[in-house]
Amino acid sequence: MSTLTEWLRARDDGALARLLGARPDLATPIPADSTVLATRAGSRASVVRACESLDTFTLTVLDALLLCDADTRTVALPEVIAMIGAKVPRKRLREAVTTLIDLALAWGPEAALSVAPAAREAAGMFPGGLGRYSxxxxxxxxxxxxxxxxxxxxxxxxxxxxxxxxxxxxxxxxxxxxxxxxxxxxxxxxxxxxxxxxxxxxxxxxxxxxxxxGPNPMGQVKFTPPPVQTTAHKLSTVDSTAAGEALELVRHTETLITLWSAEPPAVLRSGGLGVRDLRRLARELQADEVRSTLIAELAMGANLVIATDTTSPQWAPTTQADVWLAATPPHRWATLAAVWLDLPRLPGLAGTKDPKDKVIAPLSEEVRRPLAPAGRRRVLGALGELPPGTGIDSVEELAGLLAWQAPRRGGRMRDELVVWTSREAQALGLVAFGALTSAARALLEEGPAAAAKRVAEAMPQPVDHVLVQADLTVVAPGPLEQTLGYEINLVADVESAGGATVYRVGEGSIRRALDAGRTSTDLHELFRTRSRTPVPQALTYMIDDVARRHGRLRGGAAMSFLRCDDEALLAEVASSPTGARLELRKIAPGVLVSPVPLADVLEELRAAGFAPAAEGPDGQLLDLRPSGLRVPLRQRPKSGTLPRQPSPEQLADLVSSMRAGDTAASTRRGRTVALAAGSGADTSATLALLQEAASQGRSVFIGYVDAHGTASQRVIEPTRVGAGVVEGLDSTRSETHRFALHRITSVSLVDEG
Missing domain, CATH: 1.10.10 (Arc Repressor Mutant, subunit A)
Known part of the structure; x- marks a missing residue:
């Protein structure tokens, strides 16, 4: 019976690289040799983690091996076949055994299979649903x-x-x-x-x-995944439908930034967003609380909003929000989609109750789940295996399929995670009709830039015109060009959004545009040149009427002043209760001054029914509206993550390092020079021994600590020693390595006797 160490040492480099790629926890830190790798691969924690990736049938085969006591003796494949039952195809059984061998959960030839002893602990008390031996x-x-x-x-x-x-x-x-x-x-x-x-x-x-x-010792064995009903759709239909959701997501995020710029909500004492603030956000978005929670979580994940570091913390937009707002809609969407994919949080948990029967708040630490990104990628990966445009009809069937593929992954919320992920992916425009979009495939395979390009192709092209109606509504038949969209949002309020956005023009919205420095001529020109329908006479009269009253009374900072050619109007302002409260006094014909800041003076007068406007030193109108609260972005501490998948180059280096460690472990050592830690000894003895080996063409065993503090052992044949560096051929004489002399901890001549 060969041990796991012996079996691993006999595997080829490709097989070891595949093992380290499939079980990345074995590669961190770098295993010194095959003995270390075998010890890690056989540990209970690593075996449990590896079993999480096995499907239901492969776990059944592992249970069958344990029932045959493969953890204490070698087992022949016919014994496993007898335990599994005659109805299971032999090819399918061999595929499962091969999977276990590739993951080093089992090893050996078909005539003498063995299993790591820790697999019995990982399998639970009753493998295969059978009791203990009596x-x-x-x-x-x-x-x-x-x-x-x-x-x-x-x-x-x-x-x-x-x-x-x-x-x-x-x-x-x-x-x-x-x-x-x-x-x-x-x-x-x-x-x-x-x-x-x-x-x-x-x-x-x-x-x-x-x-x-009887003939089915393992019971009814499920060796095929459960069927899933699918429907084929045109990929263009899937993409265009999802693009509409993507635009809605971007619009809702913009609304959140605008809302929280003006009135940032308070951070709960326990952290998170309060119920009243969430409901207010939902009203502004005209969405339910589930979607509002998702929008808030994405905004925080993208660093568009953070909790202020003040005595009374608030959720406020960051300077990063301005950068995001300046980007095009496809790039804004791609940023949010990429954030969601790797967000270590579960927005679906918000609103549920924790073990203490307390409601979990959005944006709180209770929503944090480091394994959430892996769960999302599993769901999207399952959809990605379907042909383009093909969607799954039932989320419950998708949850059943994923449960069969990895029954030990996901915990008690496994099926809820699939439902939440499917719902959120649809809200983000990554999934439509149960099918993965082209942009989602690009996001998974190529990254946000490629996803932005795909979603831009699916989004309707920006339009350069609007349709002004007789009831003073303005219809945008599609997404507006950025400049036109800004102007229309300035002069009109959104009444309903969707594929076609409906705006309404009113006195308040016209006054807002005039306050921002637009003139009546500018507004007439905007509607005349950009409307495909005739401009209603009522809109023309309203603009002229508001403009005629707007700006007759002007203010300036002195602390502030008011000037007006109409002495009667000026006298009315000065004698009003508001004028007394603002301490207005006349300093010249047509001029009043106040010790109150200009912004406050204008706000008070507007509340009293007047229509003042601000002007600058050159007499031009000024826009004094607050631009919204912004806070500087802080660097967040990185949370712990799972071991990352090593690249093929890294895997090759890992295997090479292990092979060198195996060679070093089996090498007999001769004369040795070691540097004691903290001894302060120089490297002269080490240098002398290396130079001796180089001159005689002998191999040496060296202990080495790299820049990351990882210790390793190598057998090399020095070819050049000098300038603080040792160059040498590895034990296979196929590759040259360089080692910094000050990082070598010990040197031994290889005993060639």
Whole structure:
């Protein structure tokens, strides 16, 4: 029986690279040699992690190997076949065994298979749903004993054989003889066909379970994934539908930034966003709280909003929000989609209750789940295996498929994760009609830049015109060009959004545009040149009327002043309660001054029914509206993540390092020079020994610590020693390596005798 270490050492470099790629936890830190790799591969924690990637059938084959005691002896493949049952195709069984061997969960030829002892711990108490072995039944004719049982007794044993091998009963509290036994449980305990675990628990012995299952020792083995109903759609339809969702996502995120710029919500004392603030956000977005939570989580994940570091923390936009707002819609969407894909949080948890029966708030630490990105990629990966444009009809069927593919992954919320991910992917425009979009495939395979390009192709082209209606509404038949969109949003309010956005023009919105420095001529020109429909006379009159009243009263900072050619209007302002509150006083014909800042003066006068405008030193109108709160972006501490998948180049280096370690471990050492830690000794002795080996063409064994602090051992033949560097050929004489002399901890001549 070969050990795991011996088997790994005999594997070729390609097989070891595949193993380290499939189980990245084995590669961190770099294993010194095959012995270290085997120790890690056989540890319980690593075996449990590797089993999480196995499908239901492969786990069943692993259970069969354990039931054959492959962790204590070698097992031939025919024994495993007999345990699995005759209905399972031999090809499928061999594929599962090959998977276990590739993952180093099993090793050896088909005639002598072995399993890591830790696999029994990872499999649980009852592999294959069978109880433990009972030595008391050795030598007994189990079928004959079963034939003597009454119908109630046999029915009880059959129930345990088909499900869990343990059961609870009140009849196990006292052990009695067969003659005194009254209930089926007591009779079976007396016969030894049941085992008593405690006063209320019994267990079905493995021998009895195997006898009851007959030709199917492992029960009904599921060796194929469950069927999933799919529907084929045109890929262009999928992409265009998802593009509409992408635009809605971008618009909602813009609305959140605008809302929280003006009125940032408070951070809860326990962290997160309060219920009232979430409901207010949902009203502004005209969406439900689930979608509003997702938008808020994405904004925080993209660093568009953060909690301020103040005495009373608030959720406020960052300077990064301005950079995001300046980008094109496809790039804004790609940023949010990439953030969601790697977001170590589960927005779906918000609104549910924690173990203490407390509601989990959005943006709180309770939503953090480091494994969330892996779960999202599993769901999208399953959809990506379907032909382009083909969608899954039922999320529940998708959850069932993923549960079969990895039954030990996902924990108690495994199926909920699939539902949440599917819902969020649809809201982000990554999935439509249950099918993965072209942009989503590009995001997974190439990155955000390629995804932005794909979604831009699917989005409707920006339009350069609007349709002004007689009821003073403005219809945008598609996404507006960036400049036109800014102007229309300035002069009109959004009434409804979607494929076609409807705006409404009112006195307040016109005044907003005038406050921003637009003139009535500018607004007339905007609607005249950009509207494909005639401009209603009512809109023309409204613009002229608001403009006629707007700006007649002008203010300036002195602390502030008001000037007006209409002395009667100026006198009315000065004599009003608001004028008294602002301490306005006349300093010249047509001029009033106030100690109150200009922005406050204008706000008070507008609230009192006047229509003042601000002007600069050159007499031009100024836009004094606040630009919104912004806070500088802080660097967040990085949370712990799972080991990353090594690249092919890194895997090759890892295998090469391990081979060198194996060679070093089997090399006999001669004269040695070692540098004691903290001794302060120079490297002269090390240098002398290396130069001696180079001149004589001898190999040396060196201990080396790289720049990352990782220690390794190598056998090299020095070819050049000098300038603080040692160059030498490795033990295979196929590659030259360079080592910094000050990082060498020990040098030994290889004993060639």
């Amino acid at each position: 030595p008391a039944l050795d030598g007994r004719d189990i079928p004959a004993a079963l034939a003597e049982l009454s119908e109630p007794e046999r029915r009880l044993l059959t129930t345990l054989a088909e499900g869990q091998p343990t059961g609870r009963t009140k009849d196990a509290n006292v052990l009695v003889s067969l003659a005194d036994a009254k209930s089926p449980v007591q009779k079976l305990l007396a016969r030894g066909l049941l085992l008593r675990l405690d006063a209320e628990t019994v267990e079905l012995p493995r021998q009895v379970g195997l006898a009851l299952r």
